[in-house]
Amino acid sequence: MTYSIKEVAEKTNLSIYTLRFYDKQGLLPFVSRNASGYRTFTEGDLHLLKTICCLKETGMKIADIRQYITYVMAGPRSIPQRQALLREHRQAIEVQQAAIQTNLKEIDRKLALYDAPNATHLVNQELAFVQHEKRANGLPNPFVLS
Amino acid sequence: MTYSIKEVAEKTNLSIYTLRFYDKQGLLPFVSRNASGYRTFTEGDLHLLKTICCLKETGMKIADIRQYITYVMAGPRSIPQRQALLREHRQAIEVQQAAIQTNLKEIDRKLALYDAPNATHLVNQELAFVQHEKRANGLPNPFVLS
DNA sequence: ATAAACCCTAGACCTAACTCTAGGGCAACC
DNA sequence: GGTTGCCCTAGAGTTAGGTCTAGGGTTTAT
Numbered sequence A, B: 001m002t003y004s005i006k007e008v009a010e011k012t013n014l015s016i017y018t019l020r021f022y023d024k025q026g027l028l029p030f031v032s033r034n035a036s037g038y039r040t041f042t043e044g045d046l047h048l049l050k051t052i053c054c055l056k057e058t059g060m061k062i063a064d065i066r067q068y069i070t071y072v073m074a075g076p077r078s079i080p081q082r083q084a085l086l087r088e089h090r091q092a093i094e095v096q097q098a099a100i101q102t103n104l105k106e107i108d109r110k111l112a113l114y115d116a117p118n119a120t121h122l123v124n125q126e127l128a129f130v131q132h133e134k135r136a137n138g139l140p141n142p143f144v145l146s
Numbered sequence C: 001a002t003a004a005a006c007c008c009t010a011g012a013c014c015t016a017a018c019t020c021t022a023g024g025g026c027a028a029c030c
Numbered sequence D: 001g002g003t004t005g006c007c008c009t010a011g012a013g014t015t016a017g018g019t020c021t022a023g024g025g026t027t028t029a030t
Helices: A005-012 A016-024 A043-057 A062-073 A076-115 A119-136 B005-012 B016-024 B043-057 B062-073 B076-115 B119-136
Strands: A039-042 B039-042
Touching: A005 A016, A005 A039, A005 A043, A039 A043, A039 B119, A043 A062, A043 B076, A043 B119, A062 A076, A076 A119, A076 B043, A076 B076, A076 B119, A119 B039, A119 B043, A119 B076, B005 B016, B005 B039, B005 B043, B039 B043, B043 B062, B062 B076, B076 B119
Parallel strands: none
Antiparallel strands: none
């Protein structure tokens, strides 16, 4: 079973444009063309494409994905390089995840503040503090005076 | 204590350019100017700026951050809107995190494959399968013949 | 009172990652 | 045999988020 570019677009949630763009960027050297020059994807191609999506969705840049694909095309000799690349990327993802966790905590703190029964009072206090700070430093008050 | 744009840039790891860009985008309406027209950040401003970074780093778009800041400038009356916005964003982050976890598992599967003692054999098998698929469908073999 | 080190704005420029258009070929039906 | 719906390429255009330049004011130390 093989797939046309349209079918692959539907299967992957990438647009046809994006698939062609990826090919232009050297991400799809493994995709063969039929006699009319049409891209023809096999099951194995879909598998590798899924790996590409996986790397893209975790924030890898196209240039680095191309490097990985180049290694894949070179056969088993490039396994060490593939490992190095993926391990480094894995590290980057972990850093990224940790940062998000920290930020998420901060957002939850804000949400808790807004959820408090005396939220209005607390927000007013903050506002008063900031306005006081401005006044104390001879700065204009940028807040809307309701 | 107040801070110049340069000091804030150093404290936040945003460039001076980015800070001015954010101001242009309406993210910093709370920052006052001194008599010479210089931006003058107070402690409270830094606090709110940190919230902005928090939202940015979790992938919120500038337009949405601007919306949040607009709510903040409007005072306590906008608490429900702020909650709605942050809750929606929180949801988005969770979705994003879940996707990353899924992809991370996939990457770990790849790494495990490459770590296997018979990695070369397994990779060769995959390669053979893909090449067979191409041949079976009358397609050219795109792989480098070493 | 001048040099060095800041600050400002407007607007041009850049980069990544698409997204679309124009112009043209192939394939299947009516 | 013509219309419809695919496919192709090259290359222009778009979007988001910066980054930089030019031209000019301010502040501080010498």
